[in-house]
Amino acid sequence: xxxxxxxxxxTRAKAPFTPLDASNVRAYLCGPTVYDxxxxxxxxxxxxxxxxxxxxxxxxxxxxxxxxxxxxxxxxNNRAKERGVSxxxxxxxxxxxxxxxxxxxxxxxxxxxxRATDHLAEIIEIIERLIQNGHAYVAEGHxxxxxxxxKEYGKFSGRTPDELIAGARVDIAPYxxxxxDFVLWxxxxxxxxxxxxxxxxxxxxxxxxxxxxxxxxxxQDFDIHGGGDDLIFPHHExxxxxxxxxxxxxxxxxxxxxxxxxxxxxEKMSKSLGNFLVLHDVLxxxxxxxxxxxxxxxxxxxxxxxxxxALIEARKELDRFYxxxxxxxxxxxxxxxxxxxxxxxxxxxxxxxxxAALHALADAALAGDASAAAGLKAAGAxxxxxxxxxxxxxxxxxxxxxxxxxxxxxxxRKARDFAQSDRLRDEIAALGYTVEDGPNQTYKLRKx
RNA sequence: GGUCCGGUGGCAGAGUGGUGAUGCAGCGGACUGCAAAUCCGUGUAUGUGGGUUCGAUUCCCGCCCGGACCUCCA
Numbered sequence: 001x002x003x004x005x006x007x008x009x010x011t012r013a014k015a016p017f018t019p020l021d022a023s024n025v026r027a028y029l030c031g032p033t034v035y036d037x038x039x040x041x042x043x044x045x046x047x048x049x050x051x052x053x054x055x056x057x058x059x060x061x062x063x064x065x066x067x068x069x070x071x072x073x074x075x076x077n078n079r080a081k082e083r084g085v086s087x088x089x090x091x092x093x094x095x096x097x098x099x100x101x102x103x104x105x106x107x108x109x110x111x112x113x114x115r116a117t118d119h120l121a122e123i124i125e126i127i128e129r130l131i132q133n134g135h136a137y138v139a140e141g142h143x144x145x146x147x148x149x150x151k152e153y154g155k156f157s158g159r160t161p162d163e164l165i166a167g168a169r170v171d172i173a174p175y176x177x178x179x180x181d182f183v184l185w186x187x188x189x190x191x192x193x194x195x196x197x198x199x200x201x202x203x204x205x206x207x208x209x210x211x212x213x214x215x216x217x218x219x220q221d222f223d224i225h226g227g228g229d230d231l232i233f234p235h236h237e238x239x240x241x242x243x244x245x246x247x248x249x250x251x252x253x254x255x256x257x258x259x260x261x262x263x264x265x266x267e268k269m270s271k272s273l274g275n276f277l278v279l280h281d282v283l284x285x286x287x288x289x290x291x292x293x294x295x296x297x298x299x300x301x302x303x304x305x306x307x308x309x310a311l312i313e314a315r316k317e318l319d320r321f322y323x324x325x326x327x328x329x330x331x332x333x334x335x336x337x338x339x340x341x342x343x344x345x346x347x348x349x350x351x352x353x354x355x356a357a358l359h360a361l362a363d364a365a366l367a368g369d370a371s372a373a374a375g376l377k378a379a380g381a382x383x384x385x386x387x388x389x390x391x392x393x394x395x396x397x398x399x400x401x402x403x404x405x406x407x408x409x410x411x412x413r414k415a416r417d418f419a420q421s422d423r424l425r426d427e428i429a430a431l432g433y434t435v436e437d438g439p440n441q442t443y444k445l446r447k448x
Numbered sequence: 449g450g451u452c453c454g455g456u457g458g459c460a461g462a463g464u465g466g467u468g469a470u471g472c473a474g475c476g477g478a479c480u481g482c483a484a485a486u487c488c489g490u491g492u493a494u495g496u497g498g499g500u501u502c503g504a505u506u507c508c509c510g511c512c513c514g515g516a517c518c519u520c521c522a
Contacts, residue, residue, distance in 0.1 A: 302454075
């Protein structure tokens with residue numbers, strides 16, 4: 001079995017992956033805060049993790065994949081207040097859209113998709129433990145984590161408490177003992193959603209829900225925790241602090257996998273900059289698999305600058321793979337993933353390297369090598385590619401009108417009326433299709 | 449300001465201490481009524497100045513440029 005190697009943010013180094021329990025690899029991905037449509041950056045994160053999960057499932061008998069939904073959040077509260085509706089009414093649409101959009105990218109659903117609203121008991125228990133352990137304190141109705149109580153605090157993201165204070169750009173709440181202390185629980189006014197707690201009616205802070213949900217579903221220690229690299233600080237630093245201090249002796253996640261941010265026109269795509277591309281809009285102008293492929297064309301730890309040109313290129317590359325599969329139509333995927341693909345994937349998810357190997361397989365398949373086609377299909381499965389039949393990929397459901405024009409064109413060609421034949425080809429092109437002639441008066445249509 | 453990452457051909461994008469993958473685009477050719485697809489051939493690159501080395505794109509240092517985090521963000 002090929003050994004999987006992953007870059008671990010915690011150690012800032014690549015290392016062979018060793019599961020805590022090889023019979024059940026446990027992984028957690030920070031999921032969406034559901035108040036809006038998912039954007040393309042969310043998609044990169046989920047697609048990359050999807051490939052990791054597929055790969056792990058090839059390498060280990062069982063993988064438990066947990067991806068949470070954060071449905072408690074001030075932005076959600078604000079929307080609910082603006083619209084005069086419940087938070088459930090705010091989150092219901094975004095959750096459905098999220099599933100639809102991620103499904104369109106052929107990402108696998110997680111095994112467990114816990115919601116913050118279902119884990120108040122666990123959240124409260126962790127906070128109580130932290131207070132008991134002397135890692136948290138109550139102040140003016142808030143419960144705060146005391147960073148000074150945790151000598152490990154800051155190590156993960158590579159910063160010192162001094163740096164945190166120096167870098168603080170926000171007003172420091174007067175009830176905080178240290179500038180870096182963060183909220184575990186905060187009071188809710190009557191007009192805001194709230195839950196009963198030993199500290200009064202309130203709501204959890206931002207980071208605690210992930211500590212609670214990963215604990216509930218994966219245990220105190222688990223294998224892999226993923227997310228975008230903008231979450232390293234403060235989100236993941238705080239998750240580690242909360243979980244490790246609540247459960248002395250535990251180490252929380254073993255390996256931390258962070259993908260780099262997606263850029264648009266050379267700038268980070270973010271909600272605060274307002275330059276984010278809504279995934280749903282991108283999916284409207286390109287096939288989901290092309291979007292997926294685009295997101296794996298560069299290594300997950302390097303920046304990816306999105307452009308329409310890149311999206312077109314991604315689609316063209318997939319065309320070639322589908323053409324190779326088309327020449328061996330109906331072929332079954334090989335039982336084994338070709339080593340030329342598996343090796344780069346196992347080397348810290350080197351998807352561009354794997355794609356290069358895919359091209360070599362496609363070349364061989366186009367030259368008539370059926371085993372290469374079977375290997376291509378197997379390799380595609382672990383990367384979440386080739387989900388459609390070649391006919392679906394190229395043409396989808398061809399309108400009858402286009403079919404009729406193509407049939408008429410074949411008739412014209414039979415009669416050697418090439419002027420008419422070319423006119424019909426132009427008409428077909430105007431409807432968005434390209435017609436390719438095959439042997440013996442056959443043709444193929446594809447979307448142009 | 450502090451911390452960190454990166455600069456590879458027209459574009460996208462890997463690897464590697466020893467003549468620089470892969471794709472897209474381009475060019476020439478085969479095939480085709482013409483195309484499309486496919487096949488064959490083909491040009492162009494390691495930001496910059498030093499250092500280490502028999503040899504550096506790869507390691508080290510300076511410089512320039514770009515990006516990220518330090519605040520809600522995947």
